[in-house]
Amino acid sequence: MARVYNFSAGPSMLPEPVLKQASLEMLDYEGSGQSVMEMSHRSKVYEKIINEAEALLREVMGIPENYTVLFLQGGASLQFSMVPLNLFGEKKRADYVNTGMWSKKAISEAKKYGTVRVVATSEDKNFSYIPSLDKGMFDQDASYAHITTNNTIFGTRYPSIPDTGNLPLVADMSSNILSEVYDVNKFGVIYAGAQKNVGPAGVTIVIIRNDLLGKVMENTPTMLDYKIHAEAKSLYNTPPCYSIYIAKLVFKWLKDMGGVKAIEEVNRRKAAILYDFLDNSKLFKATVEPEYRSLMNVPFVLPTEQLNEEFLKGATSEGLVNLKGHRSVGGMRASIYNAMPEQGVVKLVDYMKRFEAAHA
Numbered sequence: 001m002a003r004v005y006n007f008s009a010g011p012s013m014l015p016e017p018v019l020k021q022a023s024l025e026m027l028d029y030e031g032s033g034q035s036v037m038e039m040s041h042r043s044k045v046y047e048k049i050i051n052e053a054e055a056l057l058r059e060v061m062g063i064p065e066n067y068t069v070l071f072l073q074g075g076a077s078l079q080f081s082m083v084p085l086n087l088f089g090e091k092k093r094a095d096y097v098n099t100g101m102w103s104k105k106a107i108s109e110a111k112k113y114g115t116v117r118v119v120a121t122s123e124d125k126n127f128s129y130i131p132s133l134d135k136g137m138f139d140q141d142a143s144y145a146h147i148t149t150n151n152t153i154f155g156t157r158y159p160s161i162p163d164t165g166n167l168p169l170v171a172d173m174s175s176n177i178l179s180e181v182y183d184v185n186k187f188g189v190i191y192a193g194a195q196k197n198v199g200p201a202g203v204t205i206v207i208i209r210n211d212l213l214g215k216v217m218e219n220t221p222t223m224l225d226y227k228i229h230a231e232a233k234s235l236y237n238t239p240p241c242y243s244i245y246i247a248k249l250v251f252k253w254l255k256d257m258g259g260v261k262a263i264e265e266v267n268r269r270k271a272a273i274l275y276d277f278l279d280n281s282k283l284f285k286a287t288v289e290p291e292y293r294s295l296m297n298v299p300f301v302l303p304t305e306q307l308n309e310e311f312l313k314g315a316t317s318e319g320l321v322n323l324k325g326h327r328s329v330g331g332m333r334a335s336i337y338n339a340m341p342e343q344g345v346v347k348l349v350d351y352m353k354r355f356e357a358a359h360a
């Protein structure tokens, strides 16, 4: 069977060369006589894999020396709790920006451990934009500020990173890490679930500035303390070994294609193909204001539910799968992460053009 173009919000497509490499190494990883899935996480051979994964991630993201990289479990959702538990400190106050369902979840978890102030929200227009923010809006006496750089469900993206003054900025980058160049120095913590731009589900990336380690709240479970994982180099307990190995291959693939800067150009081109068509269509409509449009998740709608359904059915039969939108927006959503080939977007737009012509 031919491989499909998978527009799922996650888990999503992985680069084909990565899957091929993994299949070649499945039975015998580099002469070890075993699969990466079978080897001890304490073995020399595995240590090399996790160290390489970290080194490659540091290289492609330009992560400075004063930041620690962690490979954890529990998804981005566990970070909604780990961030407040580790960063609230004495003050127990944080500023959050509410730009969608994932921000809301982050807010409700943080509220369990301290005082959360919602600095701004875009809920008034069903999260179809990013509120404008300036330094004066942030409480310089709080412990940290939290944003979601890309909103997977609503298809919005921060056009620029807000200046939060001295307040460490924490970013949920689950759906756009490695898709565009970010200056890591602007952040106190970056976290991301892997299953969009990094690799298979199961590993969560946390990048944390070293001065923020070691302030964990009393009675926090050991497994939720960043410092414990930092000291153990992400090997405090058994890590998600295979997911980390695939992530290593993805980072290498990204490096070999020119790094984040190169993929950002491809991503901008891919998104433009789709948005240009949507903006000129008489039938399809993009749901997000142009300035705030995501490069990764592109929601769009047709005038009726019947047309949405017909469109999705036809798409599947053409090998364009998982285009159904999230129920809170409706219609369709094309998630076009790093591993979605440009050809997949071209094929989607070609089908949209034919659909439009047939319904003119």
Ligand code: PMP
Pocket: 009, 010, 074, 075, 076, 077, 078, 102, 148, 150, 151, 152, 153, 172, 173, 174, 175, 193, 194
């Ligand atoms: N944050 C964002 C922006 C997401 O898109 C998602 C998952 N789609 C999550 C958090 C939750 O991630 P996980 O399923 O890894 O817990």
